[in-house]
Amino acid sequence: MMPAGRFAPSPSGELHLGNLRTALLAWLFARSTGRRFLVRVEDLDRARAGAEVVQLRDLATIGIDWDEPVVRQSERTELYEDALRALAAAGLTYECYCTRREIQEAPSAPHAPQGAYPGTCRNLTEAERERRRAERPAAIRLRAGVSEWPVTDVLHGAYTGLVDDFVLRRNDGVVAYNLAVVVDDAVQGVDQVVRGDDLLPSTPRQAYLAGLMGYGVPEYAHVPLVLNRAGRRLAKRDGAVTLPALAAEGIPAERATASLLASLGLPPTLPDALAAFSPAALPRDPWVIDPSRWTATAS
Numbered sequence: 001m002m003p004a005g006r007f008a009p010s011p012s013g014e015l016h017l018g019n020l021r022t023a024l025l026a027w028l029f030a031r032s033t034g035r036r037f038l039v040r041v042e043d044l045d046r047a048r049a050g051a052e053v054v055q056l057r058d059l060a061t062i063g064i065d066w067d068e069p070v071v072r073q074s075e076r077t078e079l080y081e082d083a084l085r086a087l088a089a090a091g092l093t094y095e096c097y098c099t100r101r102e103i104q105e106a107p108s109a110p111h112a113p114q115g116a117y118p119g120t121c122r123n124l125t126e127a128e129r130e131r132r133r134a135e136r137p138a139a140i141r142l143r144a145g146v147s148e149w150p151v152t153d154v155l156h157g158a159y160t161g162l163v164d165d166f167v168l169r170r171n172d173g174v175v176a177y178n179l180a181v182v183v184d185d186a187v188q189g190v191d192q193v194v195r196g197d198d199l200l201p202s203t204p205r206q207a208y209l210a211g212l213m214g215y216g217v218p219e220y221a222h223v224p225l226v227l228n229r230a231g232r233r234l235a236k237r238d239g240a241v242t243l244p245a246l247a248a249e250g251i252p253a254e255r256a257t258a259s260l261l262a263s264l265g266l267p268p269t270l271p272d273a274l275a276a277f278s279p280a281a282l283p284r285d286p287w288v289i290d291p292s293r294w295t296a297t298a299s
């Protein structure tokens, strides 16, 4: 299978400038290295009716193309359940009955890193499991054999982060993002993961899980986010931060695209940007914009 890069939006609303900038980067990384480019709709959670259609339309509007029909995670639950069965058969999962509150209030194990699952349900007896199972539905956790794991990132270099007994399937039956993303990337032949750098802390978990499942670990590039003047991720209340909202302010998609590319130090059209693209030359810091002023000055 020819290797691939991908963009994997969650259809929770419209794509804003930050999402579009990440999509452009994912496309540039893939196309500049001769990879296929895939779009995957991550709709296990947070899906809003109609959002997918609008997101795909906006991606196409800024010139992004993809090589295969879009896949939806909600249509792939069998794949994730197969993966869960394989992990369970290898003794790598256990049921967890903890509430969020119980986890917060549990004394953490000595030397356990901040934010790690305290291991409450890791070594229950079968009798205890029977009792807890009757109280509430179980989540499935990974029985991790490490507490941290190293990854290499094109933009961040060596990065080591927490791996705990993270959730693979929530207690409402929904497969966790960390499992779905690892299975999907492997099954789809994705060997290059470009996404917002807010996801860098999840990456050691995913790379570790990929290794356990016998999958290759993809190349990672975690790209800087777009932030508002308060240092927060863009949101609707920041003003015109989506293509339709910008169009309503008289800024056509070509100008928005050109501005996004300019913020990356790239020429204004996608073909020219592709010819000029070099990961080493990319900015490493967030792009801070004031959407109201940006609207007035978009190049």
Ligand code: GLU
Pocket (backbone or CB within 6 Å): 007, 008, 009, 010, 042, 181, 194, 195, 196, 199
């Ligand atoms: N669906 C995730 C998001 O929109 C991205 C996951 C990924 O790229 O691995 O934040």
